[in-house]
Amino acid sequence: MSGRRRPTRLLDVAEHAGVSAKTVSRVLNDEVYVSAETRERVLASVRELGYVGDAAAIGLRTRRSGFVGLIIPDVRNGFFGLLTRAIEERLTPASPALLLGDSDEDVDQEERYLRLFRQQRVDGLIVLPCGAPSLPDAVSEIPTVVLDRTVPSVRGIADHVLPANRRAAEVLVGHMVGHHRLERVALVAGDRSISNIGDRQNGYRRVVRAAGLRPHVTDGHTTPDEAAAGAYALFRTLEPPFGVFTTNNRMFWGALAAIESLGLTVPRDVVVTTIDSIGEATVTGLRPTQAVVPVATVASRTMQLLAERTLDPTLPPRRVSVDLDVEYGTTCGCVPLTGSPLMVGSMPTP
Known part of the structure; x- marks a missing residue:
């Protein structure tokens, strides 16, 4: 066995190009006072030898790691995948790489990622938090943006980019009560202790209370199966017709499963609205009436706050609210069904 090859060093490039190590460093840092002929000879040696540099050495010199850390709650959730991609597309040349951690909504796992990212001296931190105890310490050490949801320990000390969840819930529930004249509207919700879920529940309750209706709530669910039960x-x-507002895509699928089990039809018997992007519902023939977080806008505002915080750590904490996009579809009846959906409960008798 020949073993692994030793990585190419800056000194190897200098020897290959017939110049000093300082000249190689000047070329790689795009400094002046290097002739065009020498610059091209050094770059040719870099290409031929496959030199990629030493991140640790560069970090010592520039005081930057080149990394931004991102902690999301669930890598299996399509929304967080879209958000990760949008953030990665907006990384800057100064910090061109993304370190991703999946907390799985577990405080201890989030704590481990925070410790790792602090050890790696990431240039910036973006976190969708679940409440790790060291998060305030990370905020004090690293330019940080809290995204999508918040926790009490950082509400007054960190920059935030938060979707306007309560307002979106009010629009969707108000649509069922005002436009569709429904007297019964149910809520199928996730864990209220997560701030964005709590905001969505608050929006539901405000509209129901203002309309003088009785709330019908099942909450605290984490999986579609729990939500379905x-x-x-x-x-x-509940006597049909009634409305259903769900707080995310898992609750939406659980509600649809329950509707099918009861032999009810969407939207004839049950009007359904939700918050989250439910693109998968197209396979059922349904176009959900939904409020969708504008991922590109959220990512852009997040990276803007991160850049400003990096330039000026003394800025007071900022809070950016982003309105959701409301799309009306077949699950509320505002857009007629076309063709035969695969799953909307019992089909009407011909």
């Missing part, structure tokens, strides 16, 4: 128990107590 809770929704089934709740929906069987």
Whole structure:
């Protein structure tokens, strides 16, 4: 076995190009006082030898790691995948690489990633938090943006980019109550302790209370199966027609499963609205009525705040609110169904 090859060093490039190590450094840093002929000879040696540099050495010199750390709650959730991609597309040349951590909504796992990113001296931190105890320490050490949701420990000390979840919920529930004249509107919700879910629940309750209606709630669910069980128990107590507002895509799919199990039809018997991008619902023939977080806008504002915080650490904490995009579809009846959907409950008798 020949073993692994030793990585090419800056000294190897200098020897190959017939110049000093300082000249190679000047070329790689795009400094002046290097002739065009020498610059091209050094770059040719870099290409031929496959030199990629030493990140640790560069970091010592520039005091930058070249990394931005991102902690998301669930890599399996399509929204967080879209958000990660949008942030990666907006990285700057100064910090061109993204380190990704999946907390899986677990405080201890989030704590491990925070410790790792602090050890790696990341240039910036973006976190969708679940409450790790060292998050305030990370905010004090690293330019940080808290995204999508927040926790009490950083509300007054960190920059935030937060979707206007309560306002979006009010629009969707208000649409069912005002436009569709429904007297019964149910809520199928996730964990209220997560701030964005709590905001969506608050929007539902405000509209229902203002309309003088009774709230019908099943909440605290984390999976579609849990949501389906809770929704089934709740929906069987309601007389159609009624409305359903779900707080995210998992709750949406759970609610649809309960509707199908009860032999009800969307939107004839049940009007359904949700917050989250439910692109997968196109396979059912449904176009959900939904409020969607504008991922590109959220990512752009996040990177803007991160850059400003990096340039001026003394800035006071900023809070940016981003309105959601509301799309009306077939699940509320505003857009007629075309063709035969694969799953909307029992089909009407011809």
